[in-house]
Amino acid sequence: MTDGDRQAPGALPARVVRAARAAHGARGAHGQAPRLDDLLIDVARGDEQAYEAVYDLASGWVLGAARKVLRDPAMAEEVMQEVMLEVWRRASRFDPALGSGTAWVMTLAHRRAVDRVRSERSHSDRELRAATAVVDYDEVTEAVEASLERERVQRCLTSLTPLQRQCVSLAYYGGYTYAEVAELLGVPAGTVKTRMRDGLIKLRDCLGVQR
Amino acid sequence: MTSDDPDLHTLAGAFVLDAVSADERARFAAHLAGCAACRAEISELREAAASLGTAQAVRPRPELREPTIRAAYRTGQLAPVTAGKQRRTRRGRTAGRPRAIRAVAAAAAVIAVAAGVAVGTHYADQRGQQPPTVSVVLSAPDAVMRSAPVSTGGMAIVVASRHEHMGVFIAHGLPPLPRARSYELWLMGPGGDRPAGLLRVHGNGMAGPALISGMSAGDMVGLTVEPASGSLRPTSAPVVMIGQ
Numbered sequence: 001m002t003d004g005d006r007q008a009p010g011a012l013p014a015r016v017v018r019a020a021r022a023a024h025g026a027r028g029a030h031g032q033a034p035r036l037d038d039l040l041i042d043v044a045r046g047d048e049q050a051y052e053a054v055y056d057l058a059s060g061w062v063l064g065a066a067r068k069v070l071r072d073p074a075m076a077e078e079v080m081q082e083v084m085l086e087v088w089r090r091a092s093r094f095d096p097a098l099g100s101g102t103a104w105v106m107t108l109a110h111r112r113a114v115d116r117v118r119s120e121r122s123h124s125d126r127e128l129r130a131a132t133a134v135v136d137y138d139e140v141t142e143a144v145e146a147s148l149e150r151e152r153v154q155r156c157l158t159s160l161t162p163l164q165r166q167c168v169s170l171a172y173y174g175g176y177t178y179a180e181v182a183e184l185l186g187v188p189a190g191t192v193k194t195r196m197r198d199g200l201i202k203l204r205d206c207l208g209v210q211r
Numbered sequence: 212m213t214s215d216d217p218d219l220h221t222l223a224g225a226f227v228l229d230a231v232s233a234d235e236r237a238r239f240a241a242h243l244a245g246c247a248a249c250r251a252e253i254s255e256l257r258e259a260a261a262s263l264g265t266a267q268a269v270r271p272r273p274e275l276r277e278p279t280i281r282a283a284y285r286t287g288q289l290a291p292v293t294a295g296k297q298r299r300t301r302r303g304r305t306a307g308r309p310r311a312i313r314a315v316a317a318a319a320a321v322i323a324v325a326a327g328v329a330v331g332t333h334y335a336d337q338r339g340q341q342p343p344t345v346s347v348v349l350s351a352p353d354a355v356m357r358s359a360p361v362s363t364g365g366m367a368i369v370v371a372s373r374h375e376h377m378g379v380f381i382a383h384g385l386p387p388l389p390r391a392r393s394y395e396l397w398l399m400g401p402g403g404d405r406p407a408g409l410l411r412v413h414g415n416g417m418a419g420p421a422l423i424s425g426m427s428a429g430d431m432v433g434l435t436v437e438p439a440s441g442s443l444r445p446t447s448a449p450v451v452m453i454g455q
Binding site: 080200 | 222225227231254266268269272282283284288290291
């Protein structure tokens with residue numbers, strides 16, 4: 001594998017982070033993302049009104065991500081409900097200094113969805129390859145309801161190399177581990193690991209600068 | 212980025228995408244604890260990964276809203292992890308400690324009052340006597356207090372010690388039940404629902420302290436309304452659930 005294109009690890013200038021946050025907030029799926037951080041702080045204090053607002057803001061994101069990963073609408077609804085309960089329960093663990101509320105909620109959501117899809121896979125002992133066809137990048141681009149946010153992310157995904165894109169998509173939307181992705185794509189695991197990181201860095205830079 | 216495991220840092224992307232095994236997840240999380248630069252990178256990559264999810268937003272069925280929100284209100288919240296320092300929020304307010312201290316003081320008062328009138332409370336160990344272990348839980352160095360409103364009225368408090376595998380349940384303002392019904396405590400968790408004793412409510416709406424033993428990680432304490440003699444499995448939805 002060639003690692004010449006890998007960027008050096010380290011913190012990004014605060015300016016870029018701010019730009020990324022601002023862009024993200026301004027283009028949040030419901031156009032209200034900046035409020036989520038404050039709402040979560042209120043939820044941590046048991047504020048029920050704030051929690052209802054958080055539900056209205058974030059449940060659609062959580063459900064959408066869960067559906068992509070699980071491909072089963074009923075199971076995705078269960079995961080969404082579990083995640084929203086976790087948001088209430090764990091709100092005191094949210095620290096705005098460590099990242100946006102959106103990233104916090106989506107980290108909970110994705111991990112829960114992935115854990116669920118993996119346990120389903122191990123139960124049904126499904127053949128890995130059976131799923132490859134449906135968890136392709138094409139599927140992502142063909143998503144119907146085009147929103148601004150969706151278009152923006154799609155555009156940024158196309159700035160990745162095909163291998164980076166496949167690695168990121170199979171992991172995020174397919175719920176596969178890097179080792180499974182390596183097997184699916186017939187690429188060394190080390191390469192997959194670095195492409196996932198490089199792909200996310202590129203995605204971050206693209207989302208951060210694009211307004 | 213520590214020299215002991217040069218390979219670990221390349222895992223940052225896979226970690227953020229949840230594309231690691233449980234073992235690697237744990238190892239990388241441990242690595243993060245000692246690597247500030249890694250934490251900064253992870254936090255930025257998480258913002259990017261979150262966009263992959265939010266870009267897929269769909270509108271949930273409206274019927275899901277009320278039950279989900281109601282379930283949350285029946286669930287206790289984790290206390291802030293602010294040991295030793297006050298966390299300054301974005302609004303410049305301080306979170307956690309002042310409220311926690313007030314709550315602990317209130318709980319201590321409730322426990323003190325309830326302990327004096329608790330004769331006759333049924334305990335999880337069914338010995339029917341005030342066990343000395345209530346104080347063991349309350350004074351355990353790792354004791355954590357959680358409170359949550361009871362959906363039918365009143366407030367419930369659980370003080371739990373993971374080390375002791377025990378908790379103490381108290382409540383105030385509980386509505387009285389008809390004679391044919393009783394409040395019953397449960398341990399609800401990965402090990403299934405286990406009965407944790409009937410809870411007697413005193414004339415003033417106070418209940419407990421009831422000792423709950425055999426708590427394991429992930430267990431929540433639930434309270435349901437059951438037939439007067441109690442049930443082996445909950446027959447109604449919990450009126451309150453509180454985590455450890």
